[in-house]
Amino acid sequence: MAKAREAFRTISEVAEWLDTPTHVLRFWETKFSQIRPVKGAGGRRYYRPSDMDLLGGIKQLLHEDGVTIKGTQKLLREKGVKYVASLGPSVTAEIAADIQDATPVAAPAATPQAAEPAPVVPRPAQTALPFDDVPVPPRRDPVFAEPPRELPDVPARLIGRAPVHPAALKAHAARIAPMLARLDAVRDRMRHA
Numbered sequence: 001m002a003k004a005r006e007a008f009r010t011i012s013e014v015a016e017w018l019d020t021p022t023h024v025l026r027f028w029e030t031k032f033s034q035i036r037p038v039k040g041a042g043g044r045r046y047y048r049p050s051d052m053d054l055l056g057g058i059k060q061l062l063h064e065d066g067v068t069i070k071g072t073q074k075l076l077r078e079k080g081v082k083y084v085a086s087l088g089p090s091v092t093a094e095i096a097a098d099i100q101d102a103t104p105v106a107a108p109a110a111t112p113q114a115a116e117p118a119p120v121v122p123r124p125a126q127t128a129l130p131f132d133d134v135p136v137p138p139r140r141d142p143v144f145a146e147p148p149r150e151l152p153d154v155p156a157r158l159i160g161r162a163p164v165h166p167a168a169l170k171a172h173a174a175r176i177a178p179m180l181a182r183l184d185a186v187r188d189r190m191r192h193a
Contacts, residue, residue, distance in 0.1 A: 008038065008046040017052065018059055018089075028058055031069050034081050049091040054081055056088030 015022045029035045035054060037045040047055070061067040061075065061084065076084055 006049055008048060009052065011037075011045045011047070014047050014052055014055060017091075018055060020055075020059055020063075025055065028055065032058060032073065032076065034076055050085065052091045053085035053088070056090065057084040057086065058088070060088035 009017070011022050011025055015025055018025075029037070032054075035051060035058075037047045037051055040046055058072060061072045062069065067075070072084070
């Protein structure tokens with residue numbers, strides 16, 4: 001399924017759109033503070049259409065017009081982000097054209113042969129980031145999930161430097177049993193992985 005034009009894009013999608021390697025885009029982020037992609041989980045970059053326009057303008061200046069990085073920085077300071085973004089390929093212009101194409105045109109005077117035009121439904125704007133819909137499992141605290149079980153009858157263990165007798169551990173069974181349950185669950189997951 002293709003993304004809507006107003007959707008956020010990953011760095012690889014932007015690199016493909018601009019025909020520029022991803023490491024160059026990351027380098028530009030260090031040189032131009034105006035490039036501020038949204039960073040998701042794990043530091044993954046998501047570029048807005050306006051970010052993409054700015055990158056397109058920067059590419060135009062650096063790669064096509066031969067302006068230096070310092071010269072491009074000066075243009076950004078003096079003329080602004082909108083000016084630089086207007087120099088290169090534009091995603092927002094494509095979005096605006098889509099919206100204009102989607103607006104209904106006034107129908108000519110009604111005639112007996114004229115059919116009613118089909119209603120045009122514009123696409124909704126993106127209101128969430130791509131990583132907002134990741135389900136977060138509810139937190140289950142094993143301490144309250146099940147009643148404590150009996151501790152296994154095992155020989156004395158070394159805790160710290162002094163051996164502890166199993167009878168002394170029984171006093172702490174309510175705190176130790178949930179940890180043992182978690183360890184059992186991890187062991188089961190490791191066996192089935």
